[in-house]
Amino acid sequence: MVKAVRGMRDILPNQARRWDLVEQTLTRVLQQHAYEAIRLPLLEFTELFARGVGEATDIVEKEMYTLADRDGDSLSLRPEGTASSVRMLQEYGLLYNQTQRVYYAGPMFRYEKPQKGRYRQFYQIGAEAYGFVGPDIDAELIGLAWACWQALGIESMVNLEINTLGSSEARQRYRKALVDFLTPKSEQLDEDSRRRLTTNPMRILDSKNPATQALLNEAPKLPDFVDAQSLEHYAGLKQLLAAMQIPYRENPNLVRGLDYYTHTVFEWVTQDLGSQGAVCAGGRYDGLVERLGGRSTPGVGFAIGLDRVVLLHELAQANVEAEDRSADVYLCVTHPECNGAALVVANSLRAALPTLRVRQHMGGGNLKKQLKKADASGAVVAILIDDESLDQQTLTIKHLRDAGLGQETVTFEAGIARLQQH
Numbered sequence: 001m002v003k004a005v006r007g008m009r010d011i012l013p014n015q016a017r018r019w020d021l022v023e024q025t026l027t028r029v030l031q032q033h034a035y036e037a038i039r040l041p042l043l044e045f046t047e048l049f050a051r052g053v054g055e056a057t058d059i060v061e062k063e064m065y066t067l068a069d070r071d072g073d074s075l076s077l078r079p080e081g082t083a084s085s086v087r088m089l090q091e092y093g094l095l096y097n098q099t100q101r102v103y104y105a106g107p108m109f110r111y112e113k114p115q116k117g118r119y120r121q122f123y124q125i126g127a128e129a130y131g132f133v134g135p136d137i138d139a140e141l142i143g144l145a146w147a148c149w150q151a152l153g154i155e156s157m158v159n160l161e162i163n164t165l166g167s168s169e170a171r172q173r174y175r176k177a178l179v180d181f182l183t184p185k186s187e188q189l190d191e192d193s194r195r196r197l198t199t200n201p202m203r204i205l206d207s208k209n210p211a212t213q214a215l216l217n218e219a220p221k222l223p224d225f226v227d228a229q230s231l232e233h234y235a236g237l238k239q240l241l242a243a244m245q246i247p248y249r250e251n252p253n254l255v256r257g258l259d260y261y262t263h264t265v266f267e268w269v270t271q272d273l274g275s276q277g278a279v280c281a282g283g284r285y286d287g288l289v290e291r292l293g294g295r296s297t298p299g300v301g302f303a304i305g306l307d308r309v310v311l312l313h314e315l316a317q318a319n320v321e322a323e324d325r326s327a328d329v330y331l332c333v334t335h336p337e338c339n340g341a342a343l344v345v346a347n348s349l350r351a352a353l354p355t356l357r358v359r360q361h362m363g364g365g366n367l368k369k370q371l372k373k374a375d376a377s378g379a380v381v382a383i384l385i386d387d388e389s390l391d392q393q394t395l396t397i398k399h400l401r402d403a404g405l406g407q408e409t410v411t412f413e414a415g416i417a418r419l420q421q422h
């Protein structure tokens with residue numbers, strides 16, 4: 001047997017029900033905020049991510065699934081959605097002189113070490129806003145994520161962390177100061193941090209290594225380098241978060257692993273999933289459109305890691321899966337000749353009651369065997385189709401969960417009314 005590729009997700013029917021519920025809930029919240037859906041390709045030119053996410057980031061350096069197209073172009077499976085979203089809106093002239101608020105959902109691919117909550121194919125729902133300079137849109141996006149947690153009932157399991165990286169000039173100044181401080185002490189750094197010193201020094205702040213952290217205590221601090229305009233933006237955001245009563249913690253070490261951020265960055269983290277704590281992350285990326293060849297346009301957004309949110313939802317509400325019902329109504333036939341009639345009746349039921357899940361028995365067998373299957377499906381009622389069902393427009397309903405109700409033959413209309421109750 002050929003097995004699944006390591007880290008690529010299989011989502012089985014009983015898990016998929018929870019996924020559907022979570023996705024539908026999040027999509028509804030995004031739509032309530034009047035964000036518009038977009039769909040992005042899975043494959044892009046590798047250059048988009050190299051320029052967008054950043055050549056020196058872990059994602060681009062060692063985590064992308066990159067392949068050569070048949071004509072030699074280098075393509076990569078998308079590791080995230082922000083660069084593609086900028087590329088698409090820019091390509092269709094949708095960023096110039098207008099604002100946009102969009103969302104996307106789907107699988108992303110990163111060659112990371114798989115473990116609980118971390119996969120090589122994982123799912124994100126992302127929201128992005130373009131053309132807004134003030135902190136009000138940062139606050140709207142954070143509020144949107146908060147509304148998502150509330151709608152899912154997991155708001156007590158996540159905490160918001162925020163920081164500001166300042167303008168890109170401030171970031172450059174800080175980067176230089178950090179490198180100047182750490183270079184003479186580089187032998188005290190852990191191996192990863194030593195490598196980052198020349199590639200992506202600000203990520204050293206993220207290091208979990210105690211010796212590196214001890215060294216960083218003495219290092220120049222990012223907030224001392226942030227420019228006045230950025231601080232004002234940040235203060236504005238904090239005021240709005242307070243007005244919305246969203247609790248947050250300032251984390252001056254929050255720098256994010258993608259290169260495009262400026263000013264606000266934020267992460268929603270949880271203690272409930274072991275080491276994979278970030279369930280949603282984002283921030284402002286005012287320089288990205290320009291970096292990808294467009295006119296300077298401010299951008300801000302976030303992406304929710306669905307895999308992790310589904311795990312949290314499972315902890316918060318264990319009983320979605322306990323509902324072991326794959327169909328509401330199960331259609332049986334009294335004779336094999338009634339199969340045609342059953343197909344017709346099944347479609348009439350679906351048309352009359354669009355949310356009802358109607359499963360028709362397949363594969364023959366006597367009525368007893370069919371009813372056994374009906375029971376196993378979790379359906380509340382079986383409908384027995386005989387020679388007369390179609391001619392007489394009747395339904396024979398057998399109640400499977402309440403023996404007292406037994407079996408009854410009623411008109412099609414009365415049957416629909418009865419089924420409506422399930």
Ligand code: HAM
Nearest residue numbers: 080082118119122278279280281282283301302303305
């Ligand atoms: P990111 O921090 O790389 O940001 O990913 C966002 C979220 O995706 C993470 O917080 C996490 O929940 C989830 N995630 C990332 N990698 C994995 C993985 N290997 N397995 C499972 N879940 C994972 C971005 O992708 C940015 N594009 C976010 C953004 C949008 N910033 C502005 N707009």
